[in-house]
Amino acid sequence: MFAEQIKNGVIYGDQNFFVPPHLNFGAFVLEKILEHKDRVALINGATDKQITYQEMVQKIVNIASALTDIGVKIGDVVAIASENRLEYYITSTAVYCCGGISTFFNNAYTKNELIHAVNISQPKYIFVSGEVFKNQYDTLKSFNGIQKFILYDDEPKSRNCLHYRDLSERYVDINTYKPVDFKGKNGICMILYTSGTTGLAKGAKLTHLSLIAACQQPSSVTRDLTPLSVAPWSSTMGQICTIQDIVNGTKLVFLPKYNERLYIKTIEKYKIGLLAMAPPLVVMLCKSTIVNEYDISSVEVLYVGGAPTNPKTIRQVRTRFPHIKHFLQGYGITEATGAVCREMEIGAKEGSVGQVVPGIIIKVVDPETNKLVGVSEPGEVRISGPVIFDGYIGKDKKEDFDEEGFYKTGDIAYYDKDGFFYIVDRIKEIIKYKAWQVPPSELEGLLLQHPAVKDAGVTGAPDLLAGELPTAFIVKQPDVRVTEQEIVSYITEKVAPWKRLRGGVIFVDEIPKTPSGKILRRKLRQLLSKQRPQKLPASKL
Structure with a gap:
């Protein structure tokens, strides 16, 4: 009941989480996916290549051990610059296991954007795909701080390059491998890039605790549906939603990049039941001239985030695709390690972005006076809780957090008597x-x-x-x-x-x-x- 969630005008999501004493997110992921054994984990919809959870575990410990051997230490930043691929989450989880910090460069970055991101996170090691190696290697190798490049594809090696294949095929006993134990001390685990009104991207520091908490949030959907992921895994939506699916043992189909016909064809081929997407893809489905060439009747749920969805679009979806049972929306930001509010399969309200998720504490305030506002009164959303990030690299936290330690989102919203939130506008100018x-x-x-x-x-x-x-x-x-x-x-x-x-x-x-x-x-x-x-x-x- 909402009355039990709100205390003195502040709204609390469930704060009950299992926090492992080692406080290593990589070890947490290993423990979870070991439970899923030979279940298929990831399928590349473009190539049909796939990997099981058991295979993932073996490669994770192989890579983690190799990274330790080449010099990755606690707190070292390891970057991934690649399109979505099977090796992506093996790499990032291995980095966490050996105590490193993962960061992700979009493979579509221009030279200047890549330089800016590298200057923020200062990676010592970087995994690169063939595409990035071809287009950006000259730029990347100009950074003296990058000690080693690990190549996903069979590009020619230079003096400071290694091949992923060589690291992943060494054998380490999964029963004896031990990830780094932080002994209950929280630390930075991941750096994601988020843009503000002041210019280029900022590096948001996510912690082991914030990711462990985020991965224990319940799924919006109660049934075992196969999802299709096309969001870049360098983005918050792509990165966090996918790692949550992996922890939960989901069979996830993904595409390296978006192509309309391939996207729709993949839905039919793998009988996709859940599509997580941004509003523009929803519009594409509604307007597509080729969608009728394929059978996409397996889709039961659309989960939409990243931007508000036009109510007209929601009505169009329901008219053209009557087999879609649920159109669910959410509101999330990088600084919350993903979702802030989310609609559930049961009890959704049209136009709402749902109720506060576990791990989040929300207060809605008048941005001028900082005073709490009540039901149906628009105000700035401010958030706290274990999933909240640890500030931006190189920036004083006092600029972004209020006196009570709540992050100032800059988003204007209100909540109704049942605790459902509705986004009104953004203070920020993004x-x-x-x-x-x-x-x-x-x-x-x-x-x-x-x-x-x-x-x-x-x-x-x-x-x-x-x-x-x-x-x-x-x-x-x-x-x-x-x-x-x-x-x-x-x-x-x-x-x-x-x-x-x-x-x-x-x-x-x-x-x-x-x-x-x-x-x-x-x-x-x-x-x-x-x-x-x-x-x-x-x-x-």
Whole structure:
């Protein structure tokens, strides 16, 4: 009952968790997956290659032992730069077992984004796929701090390169292998990257305790359904949801990257019962012209997160796919090690993102006065509990946590009399393109480097398919000619695909600002509603 969860205006999720005395997340994962034995763990839907939990355990201890032998020590950062693949979670779990910290670089990072991420986490060792080795090795090897590269694919080795195959095929007895015992002392386990309003990505520090707690949260779905994962495992949604599935012994089908026909074909082939996705993929399913070529009647549950879902889209799903029994939504952030609120299969409310999950404590406050607000009153969501992260690398925690130790999410929401939460808006100015985070100030900084640009402001144009489209407002230098396409192409060459100016460019006489010089994005959005830029052809974006 909700009345039992709320105390003095603060809402508590279940805080009862098993905390192993060794407090090593890798050892916790090993203990869990050993229970699943010969059950299939992961299937690559693009290649049909698969691995069982028993095989995973053996490779994890082999890799962990090898990492220790090559010099990985407690607190060393080990990076994975790769598309989704069978070796991904074997690697990260092995890193935790030997006391290291895992971090993940998106294989679509540009050179500048990769440099920024490496500078944040300072990895000493890095696992790379063939794609990343081909495109980014020259950049990565320029960092003196990286001592060894471990190659997933059969790329030619250089002096400081090893092959994953050589490390994974050595034999270590799983019955005698002992992960590092932290003896109850919590520490940093994982670094994920999250963008803020101040510019480039920040490194969020997740602890062994936060991950152990997050992996004990109950599943939203009570039945044994096969899920399909396509979210990059370098992202919070992809990383945390997948490790939760692994701990629970789920048979998970994944794809290295999204392709519409392959995605739909994989649903039919493996009789996928649960799809976890961002809202743009939901829209794709509704609008797909090829979905009728395949039998996807096995899908019973859609679990949607990463951005709000338009109610119109939910109705379209139910009309076109009547076999889908449950459309569930959630609200999560990196800083909460995944979910903050989540709808369950039983008792969901349309439009809600569900109730507070175990491991989370929420208070909703007036962001101006910091006073608690009550039922149905919008306010800023602030969170605490064992799943909360340990701050950002190189940043004072006082900037992001209030005096009571609650993380200030910057999100505006309210809860009803039954404890169901509804997201209203974001204080933060992040643009959400297909659930990817796009910090406006990063794009503004790049735009201001263009010789033809005098001033710039960026905001998101609402879009049913993508959520928001990054859109630039430009003040040109006097007597300078520059076209919209030139500006769009300039940004395209410098950023990852999800940060491109897909909303186009609007030329204006001035950027609206406060007296102190802050951009008034509210007024930019008002300008958008009056003068929506013409979209460029997709081939040029």
